[in-house]
Amino acid sequence: MNEWIVLREKIESKFPALIDVINNESNVESLNKIADLVGNTLPQSFVSIYANCNGQFCTKAGFVFGLSLLSTEKIIHELNVWREIIDQGLEGLNESCSSLTPSAIKIEYANTKWLPLLGDGGGNFIGVDFDPGPTGTKGQIINFGRDEDDKCVFAKSLDDFLVLLTELLNSPSLVEEEDGSYSYNHTHFIDALKELSQK
Structure with a gap:
């Protein structure tokens, strides 16, 4: 079963205003570049998403609980930006970080093997972790980004997510917003997932 197709069809059925948000032109050609940047084979579920579409149009409301599905071009851009930040040094930035899922995520501000998938437009992401902590799982889904010091495992794989x-x-707790999008209890979705995962 293609879990992305199931999710996409359900979102578009429940929230018709989002039907034209997704960019239907696939871009699997860029996936090799993304795999090279993160130094890892991409999960089949990730490949399946970009065989179906190329993320969403950036001018539209976030397709996934207010978060945008990133295009491959945007993913490559973000990976390069974060690589530059890491190359400049993370002195002092790692000290404020934590793994809310104990030992599952490396205590780091940024990592070149964190692959962004969903973004809030403010430098914060949900994505795939190819470099987990001692008790984590390679390919687990986590939060990271500019304001995401406290990181959490949301699922053990992209399929599970x-x-x-x-x-x-x-x-x-699903709420339809005035612009036709939706949220989880009017809460930034990364924060909502953190709360849910800690219950």
């Missing part, structure tokens, strides 16, 4: 998102679309 897509299933979780689909399940959350049935939650009574």
Whole structure:
């Protein structure tokens, strides 16, 4: 089963205003560049997303609980930006970081093997972790970015994360916003997932 297709169809069914948000032109050609940048083979579920589309149009409302599905071009841009930040040195930045899922995520501000998938437009992301901590799982889904010092594992794989998102679309905490998008209880989705994962 293609979990992305299931999720996409459910979102577009529940929130028709988002039907034209997704860029339907796929861009699998860029995936080799992304794999090279993170130094890892990409999960099949990640490849399947970009065989179906190339993220969303950046001028539209966030497709996934207010977060934007990044295009491959945007992913490559973000990976290069974060690589530059890491190359300049993270002195003092790592000290404020934590892993809310104990030992599962490396205590780092940034890592070249964190692959962004969803973004809030402010430098914060949900993505794939190819360099987990001692008790983590390679390919786990975590939060990271400019304001995300406290990191958390949201799912052990991208497939599991897509299933979780689909399940959350049935939650009574789902709220339709004025622009036709939706949120989880009017909360920034990364924060909402942190709260849910700590229960």
